[in-house]
Structure formats: C-alpha cells, structure tokens
Amino acid sequence: MVQIRLTNTRTRKKEDFIPLDASNVRLYLCGPTVYDRAHLGNARPVLVFDVLVRLLHHIHGADAVTYVRNFTDVDDKINAEAQRRKAAGAPGTLEDLIAERTQETIAWYHADMDALGALRPDHEPRATAYIAQMIAMIDNLIARGNAYAADGHVLFDVRSYPDYGQLSGRSVDDMIAGARVEVAPFKRDPMDFVLWKPSTDDLPGWDSPWGRGRPGWHIECSAMSAALLGPSFDIHGGGIDLQFPHHENEVAQSCCAHPDGQFANVWLHNEMLQVEGKKMSKSLGNFFTVRDLLDHRIAGEVIRYVLLSTHYRKPMDWTQAKADEARDIIWQWRLLTKGVEPGQPHPDVVDAIANDLNTPGAIAVLHRLKDDPATLLASARFIGLLQAGDDGWMQADYQALDNQADQPDFDQILAGLQEKLADIRTQAMASKDFSELDRVKAALTDAGLEVRMSKAGVELVMRPTTIQKQVVQIAQGLTS
C-alpha cells in the first residue's frame, strides 16, 4: 500500500501518516465566512484538501473518509452587510436579511468550488446550527477553570493552558511583546481571547448563561469538529494565516475541554497566494474572486492547474502568463484524450501526491504521458483535472472561434493589421525607436492575438481567447 507522508506543522516534521482509525479517516478544513464571493486565495486550501481527500479515497475508499468543512455564518461582516441592506430599504427583519445573505453566499461558494472540480465535503456544518454545542463547550471550559465570564463576555484564560503557543511556536510572553493586542479592561491577560460576547438588540444573538450574545469565531471550529469528528481526529488544515491565533486557540479550547482527546493529530497549512508577485489587495487593484476569473473565460480546471502547479507549502504566485500556458496545456491534453477510456493513474503520480501532496511533481509526470492517453487521463483525473463534463469551456471557445470566422471582414482586418504591423516594424528598425511597435504589439497581445515576429516577417495568430472586437478597434485606431 502507498505510504502517505505529510509535513505536520504541529511537530514541524515530514512524517508517515498513520490514521487513528483506517476505517474512518477524519479531516477538518476551516471553511469560508459567508459574506462575499470567495477570492482566489480562498480556493487554495480547498484544492490542497481536495487532492488529499482524493488520495485518501484512492487508498482507503471513499466510505472510509469523513471530510468536514464549516461555514462561518456568524460574523460582524455578515451583520454589517445585512444592516447596510436594511438601511437601503430592503424588506424583512435583520435576521431575514442575514439568512438571505448567507444562503446566497453559500450557493455562490458551492458553484465556484464545483467549477474548480473540488469534491463537496461529507459535512458542511453552519456555525448557527451548533450554538448549543458551543455554549456547552464554553460552560465546560469555565467549570474546568480554563475560562471566565466578565462583563457579559466569556474569555479563555491562556495562562491556564501551559501548551498555549506550541502550534505556532511562540510563548505567551513573546506574543504579548510582539503583538498589538486589544487590551480590554475585563481581560485577565492581554492574550485571553473571546469565547462569547454580548449582542446588542440590533444584532443576532442567542440566550446563554452569560446573557444574550454570540460566539467568538474560534470556538465554532472546536465545537463543530468535536460534534462531527470526535475529540481526536486525523488532519486539520487551513491557510498559514490561520495558524495564529485561530488554530492556536482551537487547540487550546479543544484540548482543555476534552483532556482525553488530542484534537488534530496532523496540522496541514498552506502558504499564501500572491498575484503577479504582489500581495492581493483591493487597493492595488489586483484583487479578484474565483468568479471574476470564470467570468473572464478562464476555465475552472485551468485555475486548478495553475494553483496545483506550486507546492502547497510554497507561496503561490498567480500570473496571467501561467493561466495562458495552463489553458494551452489543458486544451492539448483534452484533445489527446478525447474519446479515450481512462486507464489507471500512473504510480509515479500517486507516489508524488502521497509524498506530501507534491502536485508540481505529479504535473511533471503528466507531461511525460502524452503517448499514453489512457494513463494520462486517469492520472490527470487523480488530481481532479480533465474530469468528464468539465470541457464546456472548450465548446464555448470553439463557438467563439466559429462566430469570428463567420464574419467575412475579420480575416481581411487581420491581414491588414499584419501588413500595418510589418510597416511599423520596418520604421522602428530604421529609426531605432521601438515605442510605437511595442505599444501596438502589447495592445494586440492584450486582445488575445499571438504576435510572431521573425526575419521572415510578422504573423498574427488567432487564439481561442482572441477578442475580436478589441482587434477591430486596434485596426481602426491604426488606419484613422
């Protein structure tokens, strides 16, 4: 049997993965806060876990794996969006508007992750359905002396748990020294974190022994994982940005509430995603959602390929160049495997994934399988690529090409452009001023044309992504 090895953040070692119970391998992934569309960075842990789950299915059988990913539907951002809608005159109570917002966001999330070929988890608990379990867990933590009520809040007492900081490798004193922590007067220690907080009348709230209020974020994953997977389970994952404080706090709560359990045996953290070498941010204008990419006709399996082409423990850089390259590769693989029955995944692909989810290694093997389409297909499907029914984007692109071909003028326009570009190039070489040539070339590339320049001349090549309208505009700009 294939031996899985995973880098365990808890022990900081790459270890053989031994399930606690091979007949029920249990995983938990921190899911989205459902107030808006998932951005591209949110997709990364989902795809990492999807590859892991597919591997576990392959080795243990799908029935022997339980995969849980939560929906955080209690959150200040959700409340703020609902309040904004109410202020704008939307009908219904605030609770109705919150439910409406979270339901629509969950539907978007499902559609977007489905488009990336991610399998749905076995359980997708919503935090609001587990408030009673959270209250019981908080109660238990108070009874055990790990939490205290103060000023309508309940706080976890970090000094009561000597291992606090072990997952992220920090001591409480270092954290206090290094962090800008909010020091509320009712906290015994600045690092104590909220388990429960009071709700004002205009916010959602639940009755509790500490008054009407709502849970803190961290407690929900502890309560839901315990309810669905038990006090000890195999693998817990999420982005590295969640390691502290979210995961550290989950460990503290869960281990104190269930001293006989060990919570997650293996912690898996993926590195962050950047865009064109920069941190994704709304102010830089390089922030986009999975849906933005899909709407720009970048197919889900193309996005998947790009994300899997970097190992999960390395920072990932999304670039348009990678997306273009991935598109051409997938296109080629789809043509090679058209009408082919899948064989068995290549053992090297399985081995690569078993070796700490080495997805770039697996992709490198796929590139060597072009002469064996049946194995290529099965191996690609092993990591969720080339799945049946996911080739709709190719049909759409063929159609776009056909539509463009139907327009008799377009070939002529293209030929004219090619001539014009050759002239500009001749002038540029004579004057040694290449600025106009560069400008036109960039505009044509941006419109999805491939610009080939050689000694023989200039050639403009249509690609599936060519935007005809834009090309026509460029041609008009050059002749006017």
Ligand SMILES: [Zn+2]
């Ligand atoms: Zn979580």
